[in-house]
Every structure is written in structure tokens, then in C-alpha cells.
Amino acid sequence: MxxxxxxxxxxxxxLFAYEGLKKPPQGALEKKDLG
Structure with a gap:
């Protein structure tokens, strides 16, 4: 068991890592935009 x-x-x-590679995580993009 x-x-x-x-x-x-x-x-x-x-699966979680595969989804992360397919599309960029929103959190990282937001942090980059905030600078």
C-alpha cells in the first residue's frame, strides 16, 4: 500500500512539472513585471 x-x-x-514546463508559471511572470 x-x-x-x-x-x-x-x-x-x-504531471505538475510537465504542466509547469508547458506554460510559464503566472507567479514568476508577475514577480518579473513588478521588478
């Missing part, structure tokens, strides 16, 4: 949770966390992190 612990292994399933570990795999789910790894998959979630991969």
Missing part, C-alpha cells in the same frame, strides 16, 4: 502511495506522489510531481 505504501508503494502505491509513493508511485502516486511521483506521478503527481511529474
Amino acid at each position: 505504501g508503494l502505491v502511495v509513493l508511485l502516486a506522489v511521483k506521478l503527481g510531481g511529474f
Whole structure:
């Protein structure tokens, strides 16, 4: 059961990173605009 949770966390992190690479995070853009 612990292994399933570990795999789910790894998959979630991969999807999160993939979404971040596809489109620039709004937070970083806002910080750059504020200077």
C-alpha cells in the first residue's frame, strides 16, 4: 500500500512539472513585471 502511495506522489510531481514546463508559471511572470 505504501508503494502505491509513493508511485502516486511521483506521478503527481511529474504531471505538475510537465504542466509547469508547458506554460510559464503566472507567479514568476508577475514577480518579473513588478521588478
